[in-house]
Each structure stands twice: as structure tokens, then as C-alpha cells.
Amino acid sequence: MLNEFAYCPRLCYIEWVQGEFLDSADTVDGRFQHRRVDAGSGGPSQDFETFHARSVYLTGAGITCRIDLLEGDGSRATPVDYKRGQAPDIPEGAYEPERVQLCAQGLVLRDNGFVCDQGVIYFVKSKKRVTIPFDEALVSRTRDLISALRAAAESSEMPPPLQHSPKCNRCSLAGICLPDEVTLLREMQADDERLVGAKEPDSDGAETEKNGPSGRIRRLLPSDDDAKPVYVVGRGNTVRKREERLEIWSQDGKVSEPKLREISMLSLYGGVEITTPAMVELMQRGVPVLHFTHGGWFQGICQGTTHKNVELRMLQFQCAADPKRSLFLARKVVAGKIKNCRTLLRRNNPEVGADSLALLAKLAEKAHEASASESLLGIEGAAAECYFSQFGGMLKEGGKDFSFLDRNRRPPKDPLNAVLSYLYGILVKDLFVTLLAVGFDPYLGFYHRPRYGRPALALDMMEEFRPLIADSVAINLFNNGEIAKGDFVKTRAGVSLSSGGKKAAVSGYERRMETEIIHPLFGYKVSYRRVLEVQSRLLARVVSGEIEQYPPFLTR
Numbered sequence: 001m002l003n004e005f006a007y008c009p010r011l012c013y014i015e016w017v018q019g020e021f022l023d024s025a026d027t028v029d030g031r032f033q034h035r036r037v038d039a040g041s042g043g044p045s046q047d048f049e050t051f052h053a054r055s056v057y058l059t060g061a062g063i064t065c066r067i068d069l070l071e072g073d074g075s076r077a078t079p080v081d082y083k084r085g086q087a088p089d090i091p092e093g094a095y096e097p098e099r100v101q102l103c104a105q106g107l108v109l110r111d112n113g114f115v116c117d118q119g120v121i122y123f124v125k126s127k128k129r130v131t132i133p134f135d136e137a138l139v140s141r142t143r144d145l146i147s148a149l150r151a152a153a154e155s156s157e158m159p160p161p162l163q164h165s166p167k168c169n170r171c172s173l174a175g176i177c178l179p180d181e182v183t184l185l186r187e188m189q190a191d192d193e194r195l196v197g198a199k200e201p202d203s204d205g206a207e208t209e210k211n212g213p214s215g216r217i218r219r220l221l222p223s224d225d226d227a228k229p230v231y232v233v234g235r236g237n238t239v240r241k242r243e244e245r246l247e248i249w250s251q252d253g254k255v256s257e258p259k260l261r262e263i264s265m266l267s268l269y270g271g272v273e274i275t276t277p278a279m280v281e282l283m284q285r286g287v288p289v290l291h292f293t294h295g296g297w298f299q300g301i302c303q304g305t306t307h308k309n310v311e312l313r314m315l316q317f318q319c320a321a322d323p324k325r326s327l328f329l330a331r332k333v334v335a336g337k338i339k340n341c342r343t344l345l346r347r348n349n350p351e352v353g354a355d356s357l358a359l360l361a362k363l364a365e366k367a368h369e370a371s372a373s374e375s376l377l378g379i380e381g382a383a384a385e386c387y388f389s390q391f392g393g394m395l396k397e398g399g400k401d402f403s404f405l406d407r408n409r410r411p412p413k414d415p416l417n418a419v420l421s422y423l424y425g426i427l428v429k430d431l432f433v434t435l436l437a438v439g440f441d442p443y444l445g446f447y448h449r450p451r452y453g454r455p456a457l458a459l460d461m462m463e464e465f466r467p468l469i470a471d472s473v474a475i476n477l478f479n480n481g482e483i484a485k486g487d488f489v490k491t492r493a494g495v496s497l498s499s500g501g502k503k504a505a506v507s508g509y510e511r512r513m514e515t516e517i518i519h520p521l522f523g524y525k526v527s528y529r530r531v532l533e534v535q536s537r538l539l540a541r542v543v544s545g546e547i548e549q550y551p552p553f554l555t556r
């Protein structure tokens with residue numbers, strides 16, 4: 001912990017106070033290289049002349065430490081710390097975080113009555129022992145850092161990100177911390193004008209990645225996840241585990257066998273069975289399993305233990321209980337939604353009236369200034385009416401067999417509404433899982449009021465993405481002829497999607513989520529799926545007070 005604090009106080013806070021940890025190649029390799037000392041088995045090492053004990057836990061000097069290897073001779077003790085990498089070619093023999101960590105072990109040993117004036121770092125890759133003397137300067141720096149770490153843990157305030165530090169390039173938590181993004185937003189939080197929209201890729205995908213407005217934003221997070229969601233639709237299907245894969249069986253035989261490490265979540269629609277070993281394996285890997293009715297209603301989630309970031313949930317509850325702060329956030333998401341609806345119409349409906357676009361622009365401005373959530377609801381309702389009155393104009397050649405009069409649901413009365421409802425259900429599920437992963441309680445929102453079983457925060461976060469993801473996918477499915485009349489089931493109650501129709505909808509949705517766009521503020525390429533996470537993390541920064549204004553994700 002002290003090592004991390006010396007490297008970056010924010011890294012230490014995120015890992016140890018908020019309980020967020022992400023593996024990188026370095027951390028995985030570090031654990032592997034550490035496996036012998038972690039095993040704690042005794043016995044003399046052939047590497048060293050003297051040996052006393054491995055993995056020794058000690059308390060003293062106000063801290064508790066674990067010493068990888070303790071060498072001793074009477075009252076004199078020397079801690080040995082294992083590091084996975086090469087010994088650096090620097091005069092001090094090791095970087096400061098490593099020297100501080102070792103010195104802290106020395107202080108604990110001194111507090112336990114040992115004479116300890118030096119330690120050793122063993123670099124596994126270069127098989128080299130580097131002796132670190134505990135001189136006055138190192139001891140003083142170590143004591144200062146221990147005090148600062150204690151104060152940081154007690155203050156409940158996340159330390160600010162490092163400023164354009166090369167350390168962030170190797171930090172496994174960069175995607176959680178968002179150092180450059182938070183710094184930029186803090187700089188521009190008083191200037192709403194710069195919260196411009198994202199550039200959608202051109203039809204030939206020629207949009208190129210460039211730096212953000214300031215040219216200082218590095219992309220420290222991958223543009224998309226390696227792991228992808230898996231959907232299993234329909235009664236009679238069974239999910240089993242076999243070695244490092246899941247097997248999906250229908251009544252006719254095996255359908256697919258995705259690798260476990262390539263699965264980010266598993267969504268089961270309509271009475272799909274899953275075996276206990278498969279469920280337990282997914283829980284252990286932190287992969288959520290989501291259950292839906294055949295019609296797409298979200299029924300529940302099975303996952304491992306709850307996110308450890310209690311602090312964020314407490315801040316979320318405080319924020320939701322404060323009408324002013326809630327309204328401040330709600331105005332942003334509603335204005336963002338209206339702006340994105342307007343953009344979608346402008347880009348896809350050649351006949352949209354100038355008056356409709358002007359009205360939507362005006363309503364977005366009004367949303368920014370709404371004085372109460374009731375008036376915001378009214379503004380949102382007026383914008384939805386205007387938007388959906390023009391929605392059918394986005395249907396082109398392939399969608400000419402269908403029409404759209406208005407938005408209706410529960411149950412939808414026509415095919416386009418059936419697809420919209422189904423896609424909104426998938427989107428809210430993705431946001432539910434993303435918000436849980438970030439540490440929020442998805443049931444407590446700032447705009448949608450709490451109601452039993454309603455994922456209010458996921459619905460809040462969905463507002464800006466409805467037009468960008470769900471509406472856009474629906475229009476494309478019809479216009480490209482990927483969904484046809486035979487993909488719907490009509491009853492007296494309404495219209496729903498057939499199994500084939502659902503598969504087409506899921507496939508169009510997943511394609512959209514993998515689409516990479518240039519982030520409007522940060523200037524790097526990022527998939528829609530990753531954008532959901534980035535926006536949720538930015539919301540967490542707003543709730544914690546680190547940035548003032550939530551920047552909705554806007555397209556141009």
C-alpha cells in the first residue's frame with residue numbers, strides 16, 4: 001500500500017480505500033513471480049547464505065507489513081523484498097516507491113526490537129540482490145509518507161490525479177482514474193460552451209483519431225474491451241461449463257462454446273437453464289449473469305460479492321437526497337438527450353422541418369435552465385413529442401413497409417415500437433451492469449424517482465444514449481432490411497419480436513456497441529460500449545465533487 005502511495009496517492013486511494021483493482025500484464029506477472037514467497041513455505045533458499053522465514057507479518061511503527069523474506073542473525077534483521085522486473089540502472093539501486101516500502105519494513109522491525117539498517121530488493125528478472133541502506137533521508141521520507149497515507153485514508157477525499165505524468169502510461173487503473181479527462185474537465189467546468197458533440201465516423205469510417213481540445217489527453221484506456229457479452233435466447237437452451245469454456249446447448253446439440261475469459265456478461269432470455277458449476281465459475285470471475293423474460297423484461301442479476309466502494313454509494317445517496325444537486329444532474333442528462341435526438345433527426349431525416357429542429361434546440365436550452373424536476377419532465381415530454389413526430393421520416397427504402405406514428409409501449413402496438421422497447425431493455429441492462437461495476441447503486445437515480453424494482457440511475461444514464469444507440473440501431477435494422485415483417489408476432493394485445501427478430505436486434509445492437517467514435521471532449525477513439533463506462537465514471541467524479549458538471553455524451 002505504501003509502495004502505491006509513494007507511486008501515486010490517487011492510485012493508493014482507488015485501490016485501498018475504494019477497493020478498485022484491475023490487473024495489468026505487470027500485476028499478473030508480479031503475482032506469478034511472487035508465488036514462491038507467497039506460498040510461505042519454510043526451508044533454506046539456495047540463493048542466500050542465511051534464511052529465517054518467508055512471508056512474515058509484523059506490526060509496528062503504526063503500520064502492519066508483510067515481509068517477503070526475512071534474513072537474520074541474532075538481533076540483526078534484514079528484510080528482503082521480491083520484485084518481478086529488472087533492477088533499474090539508477091544510482092539509488094531501486095525506485096523510490098520500492099525503497100520506501102522496504103524501509104517501512106525496516107521501521108517495523110526496529111519497533112520490534114531488531115537492529116535493521118538496510119534491506120535488500122531481489123529483482124527476479126535480473127536475478128540480482130540490491131542492498132538499500134536505510135539512511136536518514138529515506139527514513140524521514142518513509143515516515144512522512146506513512147503519515148500522509150493515514151491522513152489521506154481518513155479524509156475520505158480522493159487525491160487529485162497526477163498532471164500529465166508518464167507514470168499514468170503504465171498504471172493499470174488509468175481507465176478508472178481518468179487522469180487527463182478529470183484534469184481537463186476541472187479546467188473547463190466553468191465553460192459549458194466547450195462541451196461540444198462527438199464526431200460520428202463517416203460512412204467510410206475515415207474519421208481519424210486526434211488529441212482532445214487541449215491536445216493533452218492521452219488515451220490510457222483500451223478503445224474497447226477484449227471480453228464481450230454473450231446472449232442466450234429461448235427456452236430449451238442450457239449453459240454449461242467445460243474446462244475454460246462455456247458450452248451453450250439447444251435441444252438439437254451444441255450451439256457454441258465461448259471462452260470464459262472472453263465473456264464480459266451473460267444474458268439469458270426466456271427460461272434458459274444454467275448449471276451451478278457454470279454459475280459459480282462466472283461469479284468467481286466477476287462476470288454477471290442477467291435473467292430476462294422472453295419478452296426482454298429484466299428480472300435479476302447473479303454476480304459475486306457487491307462492489308467494495310461503499311464511499312461512492314454513500315455519496316450517491318447524499319446527492320440523490322439533495323434536490324438541488326439532483327436537479328443539476330438531471331438537467332444535464334435531459335438536455336443531452338434532447339440534443340442527441342435533434343442530431344439524429346438532422347442527420348437521418350432529410351425532410352425534418354426547420355421548426356422541429358429549432359424547437360428541439362430551444363427545449364434543450366430550457367432543460368439547462370429548468371427550475372424543478374416537474375418542469376424538466378414537461379420539457380422532456382414536449383421534446384419527445386416533437387422528436388417522435390419526425391421519427392418515421394428516418395425510415396428509408398428498406399423500411400418502407402413499416403410506419404411510425406407515435407411512441408407507444410406496454411405493449412408496443414407496431415413493429416418499430418416493439419424494436420425500440422426491446423433495445424431500450426438491452427441498453428438499460430448494460431447501464432445497470434456498468435453502474436454496478438463502477439460502484440453505484442443502479443436503483444437510486446437523480447432524475448427518475450425511486451420506485452420498487454426500477455433501476456432509476458440506469459434509466460437516468462440511458463437518456464443521452466437512447467437516440468445514439470437504441471434509436472439509431474432500430475432505424476438501421478429497418479432501413480437495411482435486417483428485420484422484416486416475419487420477425488414480428490402480432491396479437492390482440494400488441495406486437496412483439498419473434499426469436500429471429502430478437503437475434504437481429506441483438507446483433508445490430510452489439511455492432512453499434514463495438515462502433516468506435518471520436519470522443520467529443522477527449523479526442524480519442526472509443527467504442528460506444530466503453531463510452532458507457534467512461535460516462536459512468538465521470539458521473540462518479542461529479543458525485544464525489546471532484547468535477548462540478550456532468551458532461552453528457554453528445555454527437556455532432
Ligand code: SF4
Nearest residue numbers: 008011162168171177
Ligand atoms: S492513472 Fe496516473 S494519476 Fe491515476 S492513479 Fe494511475 S498513476 Fe495515479
